[in-house]
Amino acid sequence: MINFLAVQEERGPRKHKNVLTPKRLSSAFISISQNVSFKSNPTLTTPQHELAAQILLLAIKQVRCNSGFGSLSRTAQNNVLANVWSALFILKAAYWPYDAITAVPNAEKAFQHLRDLRMDPYDLEIVENILLCRSDLISDANQASLAENKQDYHLEKLTIRYSLDRKRFRKILLAIPMLFMPTATQLHNLLFRPIIGQIPIEKVVVTI
Template sequence: MATSLVCHVCGDRSSGKHYGSICCDGCSCFFKRSIRKRALYTCISGQGGCAVDKARRNWCPFCRLQKCFTVGMNATAVQEERGPRKNRKLQARIMLKKSVLLNLSAEFRTPETILPSQILAQVLVACIRQARVNESFASFSREQQNQILRHVWFECFILRVANWSIDISSIVERCADESLREIVQRTKALRVDLIEISLLETMILCRKEFALSAKETQQLENTSETALIALGHYSMQQINAVRFGKLLLGLRGLSMHCYEASVRAMFREVAGDGLMEHFVTKL
């Protein structure tokens, strides 16, 4: 078998280059599916470094994905990929359904045509809904999810406000206090992409200090570490090691409890206590 036709991930026969590296159709589809679903895997051995070859490539998806990154497969190429023209209408319908789930319909309106309370409510609802469908967080019981969300909802909210589908900086400038305006600006300056948002949210949500049992403490810790490793690999794959440190500092900054009071104050400014409490107290 010619070297040029060997998959750099598992060693199987390759039809050519996919997403920046020579790989087989199986590894190409696995990589595309993992990136599009923003999947977070756990190593079956708990240590990483599992063998990835033709016979064992399906054993450990975590190590297989890391191998994909190692050989140079590019997640950005998946994000920018466009399907065949005949499938674009179907893709458009799928994206429309997703936009409803994530409250992205606001993208087609400007902040001036919507009350600030409506926009902030959309962001808050999107945060809670997105947390519920986070693949890693959703594996925990509803009781455990609620316990964590009661403590970290404002961190997810700030991350989403800074990266909302429309520019709502005018609302933040008008309604937020100085400390909240500053953290939103710093978070926005990071210019995180969808994969980074997903991984950062997973690290926010999977906090072991809010675990309800020893078993869940370990599970949350393992999940958070997996997301951390994935973020590190993704940053290196972007050839920007400094960015990994910046993202971690940005994540740490979000956890300051003073920002919860600031977010609550902003909601009181635009809609009174009822709007925010309606969502948070129902967790």
């Protein structure tokens, strides 16, 4: 029987040529539902708001296709992302090509810890799967079981990868709780509310 947890071929990050503008962000965040209309407020948005939206959009699109979390159903993915989008955002923002996300409460320590680790794409995908394959956030029993298997598998991958460097292994695992240090509410109010207004960001996340 083919092991469905076999490691897929590692792929590099996709290249995105254009930084999203408020107008393009509105088209990306629109269509949440027929009863909710999107209204951005250009007078309140700054380049940092636009960059934060770009990071979140690309992060969610990327993890929906990765080797573990990407195998879950769309509904299961949405259940998880609605709860942990902020932690995923911090992970991705820490490794953005330049230090553009600033003045985020309680984020400096997490950013510094993550950057000091200098995780490569292989490490990052493992951490993403450990972070996102949360069986406790999925109501469907089969999908929850699959998520648990995926998380266990990637924990084992990390253990084997750093079997001779237990200090680094511990530092990577300890980085995961730090991703939640800036709360979702703090990030929403500071970086996303000027773009999406009163729309709950969880409704935006599941449409990406």
